[in-house]
Amino acid sequence: MTEKLEELLAAEFRGGRYELQVDADRLSTTLRRRRSRRTAVTAAAAVCGLALVATAGVGMLNVFGPGPSQVQSAGPAPATSAVVASPTVAAKRIRADSVQLGDAVVRGLPAEAKLVDAGAALARPPAVVLPQTGDRAVLTVPVDQGTEIRLAVVADAEDHPGLPGMPDEQDWLGSLGGAHALLTVDDVTDTTYLSVNTPTGRRWHLAASGPDAAARLTLVRAVTVATVAGT
């Protein structure tokens, strides 16, 4: 009986009912138009983001004196991605909400976050763009509906030329004690990226992957605010 229902479903999905006539040329035109609209929005957001970062940078210089002056922009992501170098140091859980990465500490983690093998975890899709250098940790964080977020954190990478996706300007990015931050959302890989340069010269890079964008943002915010505050 079960097999019968399953067979019916397979036949239904493979049947001829679902033929959808779409004109490729017209669709191509529509896609290009939508894409250019989206790019324009991205560019506008990037300009606003840069303006805010620059303003925050000036404020930081006034308050803290010279600090890292590199301003990041959402430029083209590096062609290489995902599976990157092995961690140079082993990440270690030091408290329920903290993980040690060399002399850096990642704070603000949910208690249920689980430290996993970085190489194996990052070998699985979605492929995310991470700096090639730096100490790294990967954690999985369960959320609602049986889903989970895979959070990759890299500390003190040498450099990275940009982040994939579209910039997402959040108010709290301007309240990180003078740190320069850039947040982007990549819909293709369901990943939220964040890079932060702190006034003390520490660099953080986060990539949170999971189907729920709001949950990703909540996690990234909690970790960033707690971590940067403790840096």
Add this chain to the structure above:
Amino acid sequence: MTDTTFDEFLRQALPGLARYAYVLAGDRHAAEDLLQDSLVKAMGAWPRIRQDGNPVGYVRTIMARTNVSRWRRRRPSVPVSDALGVKDVALEGVEHRDELRRALATLSPLQRTVLVLGFLDGAEDEEIAQLLHRRPATVRSLRHRALQSLRRNLRIEEPRSQDRADLQETS
């Protein structure tokens, strides 16, 4: 160059992708939206997708994820019993495709996507779980509940299926 290549890809792959969108969405208009949304995303990431070497698979993955990401916004709004209005339909009655389609239309996009990935693509639970960022046990649970709902709506007797056995093993 990227555009040209994407256009070539579009012309070649469009019939299959359009059909896949329709199967996932279950509704013509929703399928057109899903197709466009997914292809806009693919267009933006085209260099990476092309480099990956399996653009059709990549776009289908985008489609499945996009369909799932909409699931909270698009729940079945019509009670199953009202939608079907059928009673004592024997299994033979399921032969009437319309009844099966109406029953399928009451599933959430997430449940439907799990069924499509399993019964159309033949994907294993692990693959589906990875693709949808769920756990394998969650995938089994979603499929079990989807099939249970279909059986209930089609008045098919509940068997002790392998699916149910699998579910019990994981719980």
